[in-house]
Amino acid sequence: MKVLANDGLSQPAIDKLTQAGFEVLTTRVAQEQLSNFIITNQIKALLVRSATQVDKKTIDAAPSLELIGRAGVGMDNIDVAYARQKGIQVVNTPAASSISVAELVFAHLLGAARFLHDANRNMPLEGDQRFKQLKKDYGKGLELKGKTLGIIGFGRIGKEVAKIAMGMGMQVLFHDKEVASDTLDLSFFDGQSVSFELEGSPLEELLGKSDFISLNVPATQNYVLGQTEMAQMKKGVGIVNCARGGVLDEVALVDALENGIVAFAGLDVFESEPQPEIRILMHPNISLSPHIGGATIEAQERIGLELAERLIDLLKTPTV
Numbered sequence: 001m002k003v004l005a006n007d008g009l010s011q012p013a014i015d016k017l018t019q020a021g022f023e024v025l026t027t028r029v030a031q032e033q034l035s036n037f038i039i040t041n042q043i044k045a046l047l048v049r050s051a052t053q054v055d056k057k058t059i060d061a062a063p064s065l066e067l068i069g070r071a072g073v074g075m076d077n078i079d080v081a082y083a084r085q086k087g088i089q090v091v092n093t094p095a096a097s098s099i100s101v102a103e104l105v106f107a108h109l110l111g112a113a114r115f116l117h118d119a120n121r122n123m124p125l126e127g128d129q130r131f132k133q134l135k136k137d138y139g140k141g142l143e144l145k146g147k148t149l150g151i152i153g154f155g156r157i158g159k160e161v162a163k164i165a166m167g168m169g170m171q172v173l174f175h176d177k178e179v180a181s182d183t184l185d186l187s188f189f190d191g192q193s194v195s196f197e198l199e200g201s202p203l204e205e206l207l208g209k210s211d212f213i214s215l216n217v218p219a220t221q222n223y224v225l226g227q228t229e230m231a232q233m234k235k236g237v238g239i240v241n242c243a244r245g246g247v248l249d250e251v252a253l254v255d256a257l258e259n260g261i262v263a264f265a266g267l268d269v270f271e272s273e274p275q276p277e278i279r280i281l282m283h284p285n286i287s288l289s290p291h292i293g294g295a296t297i298e299a300q301e302r303i304g305l306e307l308a309e310r311l312i313d314l315l316k317t318p319t320v
């Protein structure tokens with residue numbers, strides 16, 4: 001039984017599937033040739049990350065498909081409803097990358113609060129005058145300890161973000177339409193743990209009180225943070241978006257950066273991927289990363305193994 005892992009798959013997952021009798025192809029097939037490749041090779045399971053689009057056209061043109069696996073969380077690149085309607089099983093790995101994404105939120109927060117992204121671009125090859133000037137330019141960094149972090153979206157990732165923030169001595173507010181309150185267990189290295197009860201806040205209150213805001217919601221039809229919400233934020237706020245491009249209005253963000261409402265932003269995802277807007281790419285107060293929230297060795301191993309197990313279970317291939 002053939003599996004196409006079109007956006008790559010960790011080696012332990014490939015090994016597990018191979019041992020279970022699957023033939024795993026890791027050829028990166030271009031979007032336009034995908035349907036044809038699936039038919040020609042009689043692919044039964046198509047595994048993707050966020051790069052490959054699995055739309056109606058691809059699904060219609062690939063009758064051999066029995067399963068679509070998303071190696072990751074967001075399924076906005078897959079027409080899930082249509083696939084299921086056609087009898088194709090669709091699975092993802094919602095929990096496996098939460099820690100990696102949460103840690104990237106803090107990579108952006110800690111980095112941008114100390115201008116690291118811009119300092120990296122501007123460090124002089126030589127010349128102590130320029131070095132001294134940069135020392136002045138980057139001389140007004142911010143500490144995170146004691147500040148308030150507003151987390152919008154309190155699912156698995158939002159909760160991991162909250163735990164790191166609490167460990168750093170930050171105050172945490174969260175807003176989630178589905179979650180009124182929650183208990184967080186903070187585990188320490190020595191096995192001890194402490195529980196915290198958190199009450200959700202109305203969005204307006206979170207916007208007005210937060211020194212930093214992290215977006216941790218799934219893809220949405222409308223902006224979660226647009227011009228109206230930015231006008232309600234505390235002056236000098238830092239915003240991090242490691243969720244999805246369309247949840248943050250980038251035009252409103254650049255305006256808010258220009259008028260000083262927002263001091264900095266950290267963006268891992270963009271309204272336009274893989275080619276973000278030039279104003280976003282060139283802005284000195286935006287820390288950038290190319291959609292790598294789940295891209296750690298640990299997360300990809302967990303994702304791959306979880307997906308392999310689901311696939312073996314669902315397609316019930318006899319082991320060789």
Ligand SMILES: O=C(O)[C@H](O)COP(=O)(O)O
Pocket residue numbers: 049050051071072073074075097243291292293294295
């Ligand atoms: O939804 C996800 O899992 C993340 O956005 C990561 O996407 P990726 O698998 O394309 O890196």
